Amino acid sequence: MTEFLLELRCEEIPARMQAGARASLEKLFRDHLAAAGLSVGDLTIWTTPRRLALIARGLPAATEAVSEEVKGPRTSAPEQALEGFLRKTGLTKDQLTERDGVWFAVSEKPGRATADVLAEAIPAIVRAFPWPKSQRWGAASLSTESLRWVRPLSAIVALLDGEVVDCEVGGIRAGRITRGHRFHAPGEIAIDGVDDYAAKLREAHVLVDHAEREAIVREQARAVANAAGLTLVEDEGLVVENAGLTEWPVPLLGRFDAEYLEVPPEVIQLTARTNQKYFICRDADGQLANAFVCTANIVPSDGGAEIVAGNRKVLAARLSDARFFWQQDRKVPLAEQAKKLARITFHEKLGTVVDKAERVATLARLLVEEGLVKESPLPHAGGAGGGPDEAPTQARPTPNPSREREGSLADQAELAARLCKADLVTEMVGEFPELQGLMGGYYARAEGLPDAVADAIRDHYKPVGQSDDVPTAPVTVAVALADKLDTLASFFVIDEKPTGSKDPFALRRAALAVIRIIQANGLRLHLFLEFGTASVSVGEQMCERAGDRPEGLMDALGRAPRDLLDFFADRLKVQQREAGVRHDLIDAVFALGKEDDLVRLLARVHALQAFIGTEDGANLLAGYKRAANILKKEGFSAADIIPPDGEEDPLVMVDDPAFEGIADQMAHSPTVLAYTPEPAEQALIEALAVASPRAEAAVGAEDFTGAMAALATLRAPIDSFFEAVTVNDADANKRANRLGLLDRFRAAVHKVADFGRIEG
Known part of the structure; x- marks a missing residue:
């Protein structure tokens, strides 16, 4: 070797x-x-x-010597075919190998060094x-x-x-x-x-193993910070980048002027990280320190003093620019900044960013006024929680009770929505687009707007990714949700939906964000209605800008909510797959229609998954599929039931004590009994008469575990029915009524979910 x-x-x-x-x-x-x-x-x-x-x-x-063979024509093929094969391989007929009536060209390829x-x-x-x-x-x-x-x-x-x-x-x-x-x-x-x-x-001072260099950057950067009584802000991306910039990494600690700490800490971190590849540090109180760690590519003879001085000078120039932007932007109120958004086109068919802000403001107010987003019973300090790896920030201003009471929750939501995009035209966000929203929150707080409004402006883009915090403060929830619902409705109305792997407007991400906000806050929204409201708002603006109703707009407005609901079903399956929820069970609940309350839907899905995992659930599913297959094969509908001659009442039973007390419960059943049922048939009738209303009542009360328990009582009767009863009886009346009984069984199961969509 x-x-x-x-x-x-x-x-x-x-x-x-x-x-x-x-x-x-x-x-x-x-x-x-x-x-x-x-x-x-x-x-x-x-x-x-x-x-x-x-x-x-x-x-x-x-390499090993190998034998290669090329299949040729059959030995019985015309001479012309053989001649063509010989020309192709460069062989003569006597060099071919015949096997099972077929010519093969076999060649040996020697091994190579x-x-x-x-x-x-x-x-x-x-x-x-x-x-x-x-x-x-x-x-x-x-x-x-x-x-x-x-x-x-x-x-x-x-x-x-x-x-x-x-x-x-x-x-x-x-x-x-x-x-x-x-x-x-x-x-x-x-x-x-x-x-x-x-x-x-x-x-020769070259560490060729990149992993070794990364470990040196990671450990020594932490060490030089600790030696100065500071804590390094961990940043694995910077570790990899600094290791990729050096062959002999030497982390060094430097300081910048403390006066720059007046700039928001996120700005300082982004300036140091993006422009200079520096780490930043916290002090003993957890606040941003006026210190940075840079990584040299040499062993300095002076301990790094000259290198640090040069890096400090470069960083100071960057921080000076950031401080200038911070000071200049605060001279213009957000309301004035927001007016400049009229010069920015959101989309050629959807108007400007001002138009979007107007739609979001209207929808945010509606969400609050309709009681869909309510005041939290617990005090909150911000729009979204911070994670353990959050960048160091200056102490958040203590919420001002007097400012929190300024205006109703709906007023605050509308104000935050109108101003939430205003920082897009500020100098700071122009320099650092990553800070959009965050800087708006800082500017809102600096000009004295209510804390809830500032928090909503800051966090209205959240959650951006799977690991991002989900807003929980009421005003923030209203604005964040309205912003994403408007984006989804807008692009679906103009038929700019995601296709394949293409999603230029990040609509899949917006849908997942809506799902997470609803789940985290337990919001009881009817998505279809909210999609409709958002779509109508888009349509009204389109008509206003055009001075007329654009062609095809009404069809688009009618189609968008339905398409969005299907889109959300797909996104929900993707999201819930990671939580271990089966996609077919989500389909089974969505297939019932009119189930667009995600909190309720997921509760039903979780109860269904738990039930299907039991023996009763698995056997009931098998019984359902057998019943559904029989009904499909027979092309059965309730109209096929043959009523007895002379009877107008669609529910006629034989004079049998066993049926006393059941008639009222079966009043809406299409089943007609003009004969004495067999015991297993009668048992299923009685079980359905009890289980069906119980399941329906449990679903209405959102007791989905109870609904599953009601269905579980049908498992034994349906098993016995198939064992003892001949469905396709020679008697047409019996056959029709037994098919009707199976149809009632199917309908009872459908009160909980469409079991036909469940795999297995």
């Missing part, structure tokens, strides 16, 4: 591309060697800013490498056929058991020479093989 080392050295590879480069190198290497008949075991792949390295151990010394395979594979891998962005360089770049790489490729090390693999790519011939750290060890280093590669580069 052999060992192989490949190093592709170039100018600095962007940190964001390094993880993808490792994955691409592994795939290309495995694919090319597999195509040549070489099996590849475990691979070690490393990246630094200046090199991409691969180590393969346990490669076979050569692994070194030869690698000599072909390396250039192919380099030329096929899928960098997100690449470039050509030098005189050769005049030709579009010249080599492309992420940055100019400098050298290739290719060693198989210590011997150079003879190959060349774009004028660069493979060898054993590499270079160490650009400043600490810029000279040439001769690599003997796999075993000394990492060690020799370590001596």
Whole structure:
């Protein structure tokens, strides 16, 4: 078995591309060697800013000889077919093999040395490498056929058991020479093989293992912060990025002027992280400290003082800009900023952002006035809870009771909705779009708006992702929900729905956010009605802007709520799958129609899943499917029941004491009995007469466990019915009434869910 080392050295590879480069190198290497008949075991792949390295151990010394055969025509085929096959294979007739009346061309391919395979594979891998962005360089770049790489490729090390693999790519011939750290060890280093590669580069101040560099950044950044009595704000993304920017990482602590702490802490963190790749720190009280941790790529002779001073100067310039934006934006009230939204088009068919804010304000007020969003019985400090990894923030202002009482809940919801997009035109959000909403909350609080309004503006985009906090404060819930319902209704009205993997307006994410808000707050919304209300609001604005009713608008308004409900059913299945809920059970409840209260629907689904998991549930499902199959096969409907001659009452029973007291309960049944039922038939009739109204009453009371318990009483009677009763009796009246009885059984089950949609 052999060992192989490949190093592709170039100018600095962007940190964001390094993880993808490792994955691409592994795939290309495995694919090319597999195509040549070489099996590849475990691979070690490393990246630094200046090199991409691969180590393969346990490669076979050569490929195995293989026998290939090509199937030809039958021996009885016309001579012309055989001649064509011979031309194709380059063989003569006596070189063919005949088997089962068919000609085969069999050829033996000898094994190849692994070194030869690698000599072909390396250039192919380099030329096929899928960098997100690449470039050509030098005189050769005049030709579009010249080599492309992420940055100019400098050298290739290719060693198989210590011997150079003879190959060349774009004028660069493979060898054993590499270079160490650009400043600490810029000279040439001769690599003997796999075993000394990492060690020799370590001596030259290059840590080739990216995971080792990440660990150093993570641990030493934490250590330098702790040494100063501070706590590092953990940021794994920054750890990876700093490791990708350095070959010999050295974290250093620096300070910036405390006067910049007047700027919101999220702005400082984003400035330090995005522009400078710095970590930030908390002080002993958990507040943002005027400290940062940068990562040098050298071992400084002065302990890092000069490096820190330079980084501090650059950060100060960034923070100065941020403070200027913060001060300037606060000079203009949000209400004035909001007027500028009239210059921003939300969508060419949906008007401006002001139009959207108007729709959201109307819908938010309605949600409160209709009692769908109510004042929380518990005090709350904000719109959404903070997670354990939340960025350090300055102490939140204590809610001002007098400001909280300013205006009703509906007034506050409407005000927050009208202002929630105003920060989009501020200088700060123009510089840092990631801060939209957050800065609006800061500006609202700074100008003295009620705390509930400021919180709603801050958090109305939430939840953005699966791990994001869900709003719970009433005003925030009303605005966040109204904003997302409006977005969904708007784009469905203009028929801009998600298709396949395309979702340019993030409607799937908006739907999941609505579902999470409803679940977290237990909101009893009828989604169909809310979709209709939101759609009508969109339609009214479209008519107002056009001065007339746009063609096809009424059809779109009628179609949008139904399409949205189907869309939500799909999103709910996706969301609940992660919670272990079966998608077919959601279908079974949705199929009943008129079930668009998600709280109620999910309660029913959970009860149904628990019931189906029991023996009674499984057997009842089997009985239901058997009944449904019989009814389908017979094409049965209630109108098929044959009433006895001379009777006008659709419910006629034989004079049998067993039926006394049941007639009233069966008054709406299509079943007609003009004969004495068999015991099993009678038992099912009696069971249905009791279970059906019990299940219906339990569903009405939202006691879905009770509804399942009522259905469970039908399990034994339906089993006995199928064992003892002949449904397709020769007597047409008996057959029709027994089919009707099965139809009643099916209808009773449908009071809870459409069992026909349940798998299994």
